Amino acid sequence: VTVTVSATASHPIPTTLWGQMFEDISHSGDGGLYAELLQNRAFQQVTPNTAAALNAWHSINGAALSVVADTVPVSSALPNSLQLTIPAGRTGPVGVGNEGYFGIKVAAGSTYTASFHYRFPTASSFRGSVTVGLQTSAGKSLVSTSVPITAASTAWTLVNVTLHPTASAASTANNFTVTLDGAAASGQTVHFAIFSLFPPTFKNRPNGMRVDIATTLSEMAPSFFRLPGGNNLEGQTVAQRWQWNATVGPLLSRPGRVGDWGYVNTDGLGLMEYLNWCEDLNMQPIMAIWSGFALGGTSVAEADLEPYIQQAIDQINFVIGDPATSSAAALRASLGHPAPFTLNYVEVGNEDFFAPSTYTYRWHDFVTALTAEFPNIHFIATTDTFDPILSPNPLQYDVHVYQTPTWFAQNSFFYDGFERNATKYFEGEYAAISTNASDIFGTPADGRFTFPTMQSSTGEAAFMTGLERNSDIVFSASYAPLLNHVANSQWTPNLVSFDAGNVYPSTSFYVQKLFSLNRGDEYIPSTLPTPAGTLFWSVVRKTSTREIIIKISNTVGTAAPVTFVLPFATVATTGSAQVLTGAETASNTPTTPNLVVPKNSTIPTGKTFSYTAPAFSVSVLTLVAH
Numbered sequence: 001v002t003v004t005v006s007a008t009a010s011h012p013i014p015t016t017l018w019g020q021m022f023e024d025i026s027h028s029g030d031g032g033l034y035a036e037l038l039q040n041r042a043f044q045q046v047t048p049n050t051a052a053a054l055n056a057w058h059s060i061n062g063a064a065l066s067v068v069a070d071t072v073p074v075s076s077a078l079p080n081s082l083q084l085t086i087p088a089g090r091t092g093p094v095g096v097g098n099e100g101y102f103g104i105k106v107a108a109g110s111t112y113t114a115s116f117h118y119r120f121p122t123a124s125s126f127r128g129s130v131t132v133g134l135q136t137s138a139g140k141s142l143v144s145t146s147v148p149i150t151a152a153s154t155a156w157t158l159v160n161v162t163l164h165p166t167a168s169a170a171s172t173a174n175n176f177t178v179t180l181d182g183a184a185a186s187g188q189t190v191h192f193a194i195f196s197l198f199p200p201t202f203k204n205r206p207n208g209m210r211v212d213i214a215t216t217l218s219e220m221a222p223s224f225f226r227l228p229g230g231n232n233l234e235g236q237t238v239a240q241r242w243q244w245n246a247t248v249g250p251l252l253s254r255p256g257r258v259g260d261w262g263y264v265n266t267d268g269l270g271l272m273e274y275l276n277w278c279e280d281l282n283m284q285p286i287m288a289i290w291s292g293f294a295l296g297g298t299s300v301a302e303a304d305l306e307p308y309i310q311q312a313i314d315q316i317n318f319v320i321g322d323p324a325t326s327s328a329a330a331l332r333a334s335l336g337h338p339a340p341f342t343l344n345y346v347e348v349g350n351e352d353f354f355a356p357s358t359y360t361y362r363w364h365d366f367v368t369a370l371t372a373e374f375p376n377i378h379f380i381a382t383t384d385t386f387d388p389i390l391s392p393n394p395l396q397y398d399v400h401v402y403q404t405p406t407w408f409a410q411n412s413f414f415y416d417g418f419e420r421n422a423t424k425y426f427e428g429e430y431a432a433i434s435t436n437a438s439d440i441f442g443t444p445a446d447g448r449f450t451f452p453t454m455q456s457s458t459g460e461a462a463f464m465t466g467l468e469r470n471s472d473i474v475f476s477a478s479y480a481p482l483l484n485h486v487a488n489s490q491w492t493p494n495l496v497s498f499d500a501g502n503v504y505p506s507t508s509f510y511v512q513k514l515f516s517l518n519r520g521d522e523y524i525p526s527t528l529p530t531p532a533g534t535l536f537w538s539v540v541r542k543t544s545t546r547e548i549i550i551k552i553s554n555t556v557g558t559a560a561p562v563t564f565v566l567p568f569a570t571v572a573t574t575g576s577a578q579v580l581t582g583a584e585t586a587s588n589t590p591t592t593p594n595l596v597v598p599k600n601s602t603i604p605t606g607k608t609f610s611y612t613a614p615a616f617s618v619s620v621l622t623l624v625a626h
């Protein structure tokens, strides 16, 4: 095929085009990006005196354990404590261990900061010491330190320790342990509250992000970060919705919530952490507000919306308000960020095409009130585009599509036919997730991908060339879901998988990275690909370097020769090629983590040059031309 490139750009490309969608699904947050290593650290949202309340905790050497509703809770937000009784007649360490989020990585040279609160429900003359450590699940100590404790009072005492392992553990099958000497503490009962164990964090932020995952996400230079969801914004019930104010301030003040993906969210990764994260990666948030619909099916009646609208106003004021006039903004200032954060986009709900009939008034009432308060914010609607008709007319819609690789390859012209009527589109969730067109959301046995493959990733890349071509109306796009703990997935495939020890960037992640790191600031029209074809491309210009950047996706198993004809007076005779290619079913997985990674080379270029796109490949060709 011959591709003739135009001399003049058709439109500027928005700087927000490529970014990331986040929600706490498959332990993306708790057990993933959020660096806390202990699972069920504060016994939040569990029923006392049940085995489930002790999830991730186990007894060491006969200690009697139970989660109790403490008569003197450590805080009103954290009513549960761990009650530990040392039975008589035990010798050696007796206590409690935590197995982390399906393992704990212990690296020599890292400093681990551990903490917990303790109190003796009955005061006594007991004086002892507690040993805090990390050990393999076979019981071999990796590091430990001891701190004195006293039963002189029944008040809570905070213990902080640092651990410095001198050797790395052979695997992530390790436990965090808190023990007392069985003989010395025989018969003692101690209460513990909110344990915590942190490794070093990204940019050393307190209560921050896991370094390896954060670094991987930063490598694609995302321009936006959608938060906090996705389904996980919504709650199964109105009471279980995500509430910004329950996720800010001291961890002692954060009750946590039952998340929408089958596990308790600590909310240690809260709105302030999200916003600091956005600043650390130079991203802008696309922040959602709860829009009055819970996933269990409840819509708040219009007459009852006001408190939820006020909560949304406070949420936005927390982000951009003036501390002198807004208490929510004053709270932000007190937490260390007096200046407003960047916020241009607020999404009203999530996938409200599940509740379109009530979205008409929910959208109207939220957006009318919020626009009056925040005239510069762009509000994003989440129903199907223009169905139902909404008032005020949305100027932004969030469009989601999960489909087959073939669908993506066949629909790279999805937006070409959209009316140019001032409405802009956020392709907020997209991924090729199954080869089975009649059962997209089925199981792996039915064609569902567990990890992206070069078939799914080239399909997505084809679609993304269309998003780039239509970036006059597509302002943002993000693959979903972003993250996944391979030991506890609620959704596959995902962009980046991980376990307690490692991160596994997928083939689709490398596609996102190739598009995001090789952006142009203007789109250059060229011979259009055949919509029903198998080879797709987009051409952009980076005006600052006078580079032409050509992205090519070959979605089938035969190499595709393509000739480019450029109209520029000066064209470099060599250019760079960044190529991601592999077999149709090739995936990066925990067993083959780097099976398919981009390879760089130089290629001959010129006013007319040919390039052969390998089978199942995404290529980025860059050359200076003007």
Ligand SMILES: [NH3+][C@H]1C[C@H](O)[C@@H](O)[C@@H]1CO
Pocket: 023, 025, 229, 230, 231, 232, 350, 351, 400, 429, 480, 481, 491
């Ligand atoms: N059901 C998908 C759509 C929803 O918005 C997300 O929470 C889910 C996975 O990304």
